Amino acid sequence: MTALTSGSGSAGNGAGAGLEFDAISFGPFSLRSRLLERDGAPVKLGSRAMDILRLLVSRAGEVVPKNEILAYAWSGLAVEEISLRVHVAELRKALGDGKDGARYITNIPSRGYCFVAPVQRGEPMPAAAPTEAVAPPPALPYRLDRMIGREDILPDLSARLLDQRFVTLRGPGGIGKTTVAIAVAHEMWDTFESKVHFLDLAPLKDATLVASTIAAALGLVVHHADPTDNIISFLRNRRLLIVLDSCEHVIDDVARLAESIHREASEVSILATSRESLLVEGEHIFELVPLPSPPQGARLSAGEVLNFPAARLFVDRAAAAGHRADITDEDAEVLAEICGKLDGIALAIELAAARVGVYGLREMAALLDSRLKLEWRGRRTAPPRQQTLGATLDWSFGLIGETERLVLQRLAVFAGPFTLQDAMAVAAKEGGQVDEVVDALEQLVAKSLLSTQPDGASRRYRLLDATRAYALHKLTESGQAQAVARRHAGYVQRVLEAGMGAQSGADQASRSQGRASLLADARAALEWSYANDAGAHLRVALAGSCARLFVELNLLNEARIWSQRALAMLDDTSRGSRWELELQATLGHAFMFTERNSVQAEEALRRGLEISEALGDNANTFRLLSRLNMFYRRTGDYRHLLPVALEAERVARLIGDTAGLAGAKALVGVSYHLAGNQTEAQLHLDEGVRNDAALRSTQPGHFAYSRTPQIPLARVLWLRGFPDRAVECVRPLTGAGAPRDVVMHCIALCWSASLYGWVGDWSAVESMTGRLATHAGMHGLSPYEAVAAGFRSQTMIARGDVKNGIELLRSALPRLRADRYELYASAFVADLSRGLAELGQLSEGRATLRETIGRIESEGGAFDLPELLRVRAELEASGGDLDAAEASLVSSAALAEQQGALSWRLRTEMSLVRLRRRQGSRHPLGDLAATYARFSEGFETVDLKAARLMLDETPA
Missing domain, CATH: 1.10.10.10 (Winged helix-like DNA-binding domain superfamily/Winged helix DNA-binding domain)
Known part of the structure; x- marks a missing residue:
């Protein structure tokens, strides 16, 4: 938490406040009040670093606790320790700590910092009474006590003035050009031996008075209209700095005179500030950019947000206005939003910050969307053009044609x-x-x-x-607002529609980037067209064009909302059109991932497919078939998977696109995998992987976008008896090679978590689960949050926290069932059943598992049915029904063999060994040994190690 106040330790009441020394010296340094010198030359330090140095030196040889340093240097603020470390690093750098054996400040872990160099000092003097602010040098305006976010440019700008002699500080109104120019004038006062002239040209109404104004500032008395020659004669062979502030409204006359001075007076430096360049010989532009602002939506902490100058300026100016509320981590996102809306413009930030005490942060963020901010008034002493944003812009607006x-x-x-x-x-x-x-x-x-x-x-x-x-x-x-908005909305629709047809080519990446850049305008156009009758004729086509963009950018909630609104407005001319196709396809896709796998989602996808087939649109037919395939995967209706996937493969062959064929192979392969044919699954997925380069090179507009064969292939490899290859296959998909699409990223994390669970690497499952929960929450993919809870409960049960794991599963499974999300539910049910049995609730565990197995068998089976039958056998054996347990295990082993799932069979054979030992069999290990011998890798995974141990315990 960071308090919204300003000030530094020098004004505080911290541990070292109030100390002033006549002189303190250490090594080549001397410290007097707030002036640090090295061998007589000033050393530049930030105010915080100076506060820290003064405190540490005042208690040299002592360990000063970190909290005392924070309280002193950030009086009235609660800041994170990282801020202290940053400023100590700055201080060490300025002192040259560690160079040539010099040591000044050392860190005492978990305690604080200590100044370790020998110190020579006089007697401490009482703190001086408050004094008047130091007057600025003659002819210079006052400089700000604290110039936030611009400190680093002063040395660079000063150096350029000395080297290039003629620099224009350029930037939009309110960005802080005058503030920086005043600071540079003060910084260079000594360099130019007090020969610094600052001229505010803003009050000039008549451009012909520029030369006489400059002449008067130089102390020249002239008696004719154009004193340019007198000025040049006076400046020739003189060394001085002239600052010309606010040149834009008299720019032609300033430009001519500045060019003459630069050319004829070789010792004179000129610093001009302007909203546009002077465009003359000798001029060098120094662009003053907006203050860096926190990124939007990055979920930074309060301390992280305040690392950005725009946020620091806002907090500082709000505190100066008397607001002392705290900025919490929860408020940090709002502060980042405010800074983003103010574009890093210093004047806008100051005007808004002065009112935060009246409105509060959250209301302030809302008010910034209105024109009200243009009229907020700033300092009474500011020039009229800078007292409001509106006045600043009026000034600029009056200067253009x-x-x-x-x-x-x-x-x-x-x-x-x-x-x-x-x-x-x-x-x-x-x-x-x-x-x-x-x-x-x-x-x-x-x-x-x-x-x-x-x-x-x-x-x-x-x-x-x-x-x-x-x-x-x-x-x-x-x-003209309505007419221009209508033209804008129509243009956005045409551009997006044109981009929908361009799905391949060498410049597809740049086209996709161009489409993405239209997002803000697409939103604005939609809002306008649905709020104004003048946009009624655009609504369906515009929503259809935007729907594709929203899906490409993974903005699925927006895609769902606008598709629903547009579909409600279909008329006879738009029903059955390409726009209804696009809207139905988008609605079904978005419903799956943001709401639930509902009948409405299936109906939308089926309707879209019907239209695409009627229109002969093969690309959209493939896209809709692949989305239907995804729908049936998630709902557990595995009997529909293969027919849909094979039809998609047929369509892909008609299209004849390499990437599309690879995507079709992925669909067929994953369908075989989930339906329980791992041999065919591997054949098709291997073929898809061979063309994976083509698939991965596709852009979001491609009809087979983001079908990643490696994701299901990893699970198939484990089931087929290749655990090591499975892990190697999946590892890149959860690292640098993770899918770009946010939905596919979730799928990669889910399937990877399931694989690592099979392997027995619960640390990896925990890591995948955390990332899944964060990713799903960030993008509003709520069904995946329930899946993450299921994986988390699996991990808890596997690690022995059975009771809490079951409680979490009891909350996750109803959510999955409500969403008709059965893909992972069966595995979670198996863990729930085992956990219940372990806690003595065997009957409930058996009933829970029986229901799931019955549903799967009624729908034609599934890839994990052998494992579910094995778990059922374990529960039957726990209840003493050994014959039923044996029947279940025999069925499990036979089904695993039929599916080509060697790893399921290994587990079943180990369960059979345990059962037959209970039955008194003399030779229980023969089948297990034969199954174990079929493995060629994975011998360090949990199941194979357990099988080896079992085989070693008792001779076959």
């Missing part, structure tokens, strides 16, 4: 980044030339009203959030 204003307003309809092609399609005037948009776009970028970033060989553009809110308001005032 009419065409640029129109284009800016229309571009505000884009909710995310956009390309030049996007801009031309949406922002061009009706009947106008697209060249106007290109020219306007160039000017808007130059004036920092649009940001731009590389995108391969081209570029993408975006409006910062505050600029977009401002431009949208202007668009609404102009009366």
